[in-house]
Amino acid sequence: MNTRSMIFTLYGDYISHYGNKIWIGSLIRLLEEFGHNSQSVRAAISRMNKQGWVQAEKFGNKSYYSLTERGIKRIQEAGKRIFKLKPENWDGKWRILMYTIPEEIRSVRDELRKELIWSGFGTLSNSCWISPISLEKQVYDLVEKYEIKTYIDFFIAEYDGPHQNNSLVSRAWNLEEINDKYRQFIGEYSQKYIIDRSKLSKGQMTDAECFVERAKLVHEYRKFLFFDPGLPEELLPEEWLGNHAASLFSNYYKELAEPASRFFEMVFRDGNELEEKDSSYNLMDHPYITD
Numbered sequence: 001m002n003t004r005s006m007i008f009t010l011y012g013d014y015i016s017h018y019g020n021k022i023w024i025g026s027l028i029r030l031l032e033e034f035g036h037n038s039q040s041v042r043a044a045i046s047r048m049n050k051q052g053w054v055q056a057e058k059f060g061n062k063s064y065y066s067l068t069e070r071g072i073k074r075i076q077e078a079g080k081r082i083f084k085l086k087p088e089n090w091d092g093k094w095r096i097l098m099y100t101i102p103e104e105i106r107s108v109r110d111e112l113r114k115e116l117i118w119s120g121f122g123t124l125s126n127s128c129w130i131s132p133i134s135l136e137k138q139v140y141d142l143v144e145k146y147e148i149k150t151y152i153d154f155f156i157a158e159y160d161g162p163h164q165n166n167s168l169v170s171r172a173w174n175l176e177e178i179n180d181k182y183r184q185f186i187g188e189y190s191q192k193y194i195i196d197r198s199k200l201s202k203g204q205m206t207d208a209e210c211f212v213e214r215a216k217l218v219h220e221y222r223k224f225l226f227f228d229p230g231l232p233e234e235l236l237p238e239e240w241l242g243n244h245a246a247s248l249f250s251n252y253y254k255e256l257a258e259p260a261s262r263f264f265e266m267v268f269r270d271g272n273e274l275e276e277k278d279s280s281y282n283l284m285d286h287p288y289i290t291d
Contacts, residue, residue, distance in 0.1 A: 001219060003036045003044040008053075009219045011067055012075045012082075014264050021057070021066040022268065029267050033212050077138075081230060082222050084246070090132055090232030094168070096155040097121065097129040097139060101148060108146050115142055120229035122172025130172055132165075132232055169235050178227050182241035185224075186248060189217065193252040200255060207263035214256040221249045 010030060015022050028041045045065055048054045053071040057064045067075060097116070101109040119138045121129040136156075143149050159165050169175065196213060199205045205213075228242060236242070 001034060001216070003031065003040045004048060006031060006034060006036065006215070006219060007041070007044055007048065008075075009215055009222065011054075011071070012079055012222075013215065013218050014261075014268075016067060016072070016075055018265075018268060020072070021064050023270075024063045024065060026267050026270055027065070029270070030211075030264070033208060034215070078222060078225060081225055082218070083250070084230070087231065087233040087236065087243075088133065090234050091134070093132070093156050093158055095121075095131045095133070095135055095139070096157060097152060098155075099127050099148065099152045101127075101151045108148065112142060112146055112148070118226060122169075122229055124168070124172055130168060131229065132235060133230060166235060169231065173229055173231075175231075175237060175240075178224075179237070179239070179241050181224070181227055182245045185220065185245050186241060189220075189252060190248055193248065193255070196252070197255055200259075205259070207259040207266075210256045210259035211263040214253060214260040217249065217252055217256070221245075 007027070010027070011020075024042065024045065027045065028038050031041050045054065048071075049056055049065070052068055053074070054065045055068050057066070099109075099112070101112070116129050119131075119135055119142075120133055121131045121135070123129055136154075139154055143152060159168060192213075196205060200210075224242075224245075
């Protein structure tokens with residue numbers, strides 16, 4: 001597992017709920033559990049600093065890192081999508097983004113495409129992107145970020161045929177391929193869940209092992225953010241496995257939550273004063289998990 005990617009996972013699942021700041025020594029100690037050494041952690045966090053995801057602070061001879069505003073926004077958006085158990089209700093409208101970004105700023109165009117895919121947009125053509133989700137804020141944030149107001153047009157509209165709405169879905173996304181990825185996830189993690197639940201009931205898993213397995217679970221499941229656009233139920237096929245995968249993820253996550261958080265807190269205390277968590281935070285129920 002990539003060091004930088006694992007750091008994002010730890011910020012999203014732990015650090016952002018404990019004051020959003022961590023001593024580099026604690027971060028190194030946590031990532032040692034996954035086989036990452038001090039050098040790789042320092043190199044990864046330095047890259048994230050240069051890219052504007054985290055910011056560094058010095059207190060005495062200790063370096064601390066916290067998410068920037070950009071990092072917080074990305075983590076919050078990712079968290080809401082990762083821990084969403086049900087598809088959203090659809091308002092029947094499509095969000096359509098079209099652009100004509102000139103070749104001389106093609107790097108901006110390439111970055112915009114990555115952001116649109118991550119947000120859940122699909123393509124009808126090279127410069128025509130669609131989504132049934134209310135992504136207006138994300139769109140205008142991107143327009144401001146990349147300074148491309150001159151080159152884009154954005155519509156909110158209903159599809160009036162001559163085909164069905166599902167025909168747009170089949171043209172913009174390969175749901176069969178996404179469903180296959182969910183099938184693979186369910187096949188692997190349903191077995192792991194059964195095994196780990198049995199071990200936990202017998203006291204055969206340490207807190208550190210639970211921490212590792214929970215982080216791996218989140219790390220693997222959040223990959224679906226790059227594949228699954230999070231379509232409303234009305235546009236999904238009958239045998240959609242995304243809901244099954246979400247339920248499995250939630251149950252497995254909760255099973256590991258308490259011992260995993262104990263281990264994190266133990267390491268975190270070594271270099272940080274443990275921040276008072278929100279009173280609604282329950283170790284057995286992540287704040288983003290909703291019914």
